[in-house]
Amino acid sequence: MYNVIIYARVSTLIQAEQGYSIDAQLEDCRKKAQELGATNIEEYIDRGKSGKFLERPELQKMLYNIKHSETNYDALIIYKLDRLSRDSMGLAYIIKILQQNNIKIISTDGAHYGTNPQDILIMQMMGSISEFENALRKERSIRGKIEKRRQGKIDKVKKYGFIYNNKKKNFDINKEEAEIIKKIFNWFTEERIGAFKIAKRINKLKIPTPLPSKNIHIWHENTIRGILRDESYAGTMHTMKYKFEKISIKKIKKTIRPKSEWIDVSVPAIVEKITWEKAQEILNDNKNNKRNTKNIWLLQGLVLCNICKKPMYIKQTITKSKNTNNKVFYFRCRTKIYNHAGLPEKCDARSVQVNVVEDLVWNTLLKIFYSKETLEKYLKRNRKENTENILLEELITKRQTLLNKKNTITDWFLDGKLEEDIATEKLNKLNMELDTLNLRIKMLKKNATKQPATIESLYNKFHEVNNPDREKKKEIIQSVDKIYLERLDDTNGKYCVPKLKLNIILY
Ligand SMILES: [Zn+2]
The missing domain is CATH 3.40.50.1390 (Resolvase, N-terminal catalytic domain)
Known part of the structure; x- marks a missing residue:
């Protein structure tokens, strides 16, 4: 044979x-x-x-x-x-x-x-x-x-706000979309509305998204930020910006070429240079502020809405004052943030100030971990059940498919069969899908793979340090699987004390 x-x-x-x-x-x-x-x-x-x-x-x-x-x-x-x-x-x-x-x-x-x-x-x-x-x-x-490019020609590529003109090999302005671009810049630089709120506002107006696809049919704050960062809208398109390299069979490296290697091509401007520059200033300010507050969220990714069981995200309130040091952050039910097709209706959950939740959780944990007996008693009632494994496998398979697709695109780009801009566009889209998927896998994995810890080790971990700082607290809080949160009172205002219902699930 x-x-x-x-x-x-x-x-x-x-x-x-x-x-x-x-x-x-x-x-x-x-x-x-x-x-x-x-x-x-x-x-x-x-x-x-x-x-x-x-x-x-x-x-x-x-x-x-x-x-x-x-x-x-x-x-x-x-x-x-x-x-x-x-x-x-x-x-x-x-x-x-x-x-x-x-x-x-x-x-x-x-x-x-x-x-x-x-x-x-x-x-x-x-x-x-x-x-x-x-x-x-x-x-x-x-x-x-x-x-x-030196002759002022660009590849045929889709870019929101423009229409590609085959004859002159450059963009014409898409009037309708350009209006949206102008609005976005105006809202951001003049009215000082954040990217997140802008996305929300545009979604409300039901304006079609730049890259409509099966999964992405709403504007995300990242889409908005991408537009604000894009100098093409001020008349200068940077081309040859990225370089793709295959570093292993599965990994693609996308690197930014040194600025000196970029080639700038003039395109019709939609907003004034001065407006664009102002947007960059605000964006960079925001970025710096964000960096400073990073890592201090004790409960990020752990809090779920007790009413609809969806995650609660940390969101900053939009304050009218320009004083950036006085920001208030809230846990807000996801359905109230991304309320678009495919998600359930907005739920009634009220938002809760992050610091209030952190204090309450920490104090509750202190009570639960007061002694090994109190801990054991608590665990008997509250240990989480292990499901979700099948879903995890499905998601991992899906991720592999996406990674293969990425690989293929790079193959084609490296073989010279795909224009850089098109490859970038496709890779960006895939990366967006991958990000979402990775996040879900991470959440599920955390649930599925961790063996329930022993009472002994849980207790010891909690009592290791006498006066834990925030970083240490965050580490200790990793023994919390999830927290269901619900606000019961109907008072308003920054200084009122909300009445909260809390259910902490430990590993
Ligand atoms: Zn909810």
Whole structure:
């Protein structure tokens, strides 16, 4: 019995025209298989469409089957070694899997690549050569790009507020969207409304989002901040800003090139330079303020709304005064922040000042941890139940899919098949999805993997330090799994003492 796999790939139209076509590859490969006396042939074919989002699902399927199927494959037939992977890192990865399964690589020109060290070295060298050719090609394409930009031309790319003009290879202003941009800058610099409130305001007006997709159909504060930071709106678009590098089979490094390497292209301005600069000042101020208060939130990520069981987020109240040192922060139910399609209606939960909750939680913990007996008694009533494991697995699979997509985009970018701006746009979108996913996985993992701690260790951890500072307190509070919070009173004002219902769940 001779089990053979055939893998064929065509990535661009150009290659197809150069006689690399899938049919030609397959014909050669099948012939080879017959020569070898194969009795069982499996075929995996990846067809590419230039410029479109692409994956190599068949290659992945093939590797999966090699690893998991019961068939013992003898050989993999390919047209040329570069069909497998264009970079040596990817090739090394594929070879490793083939090697582990004792599968020979045979190319249609008759070259055999076995599994001995010499052959592996030759294969890796060939991979390096094809990688080098790619680098050359990329450099040439970058030089062409630079020339194009110097002439004031940009790549076709979607940017909110603009329409790409194919003739002049630059933007025209999209009047409707430009109005929104102007409003955003005006609200931010003149009325001093924060990015979060602006997003909320725009969502209320039901204005379509810059990048509509299945999952993202509301404006986020980050979208707003992205717009405020974007100098294109003041007439200067920075291009060649990012560099993508593949540092391992799964990791892509996106780095900012030194400013001297950026190429500025003039585009039609939507707001005045002076307005844009003012926005930068405010943004930088905010950033510095945020940095100072970072790490001191004892309960961040732990507090859930007792009414709807959704997370409560820390939000700053918008105070009319310009005194930045007098900020008040509140825990606010998520449904009151992002109230958009897909989420339940706003719940009735009232917001509670963060410091009030922190004090109450700490004092409650002091009571619970008063002695080992009090702790044991509390745990008997309040230990959390372990579910959610299946969901976690699903999310992890989904994350892998997204990571693969990212990988593919980088592949395509590195191969010179995808413009930088389009790659950036796609990667940004994926990163946004990944961020959300990672956060959920992190939350679930925290629940699923931690073994319930012993009373002894919980108690000791709590009493380790006599007068814990905030940092130490935060560490101690990590033994809290979640806190359900509900405000029961109906008083108003900064100085009234709210009546709170609290349910602390320990690990
Ligand atoms: Zn709620």
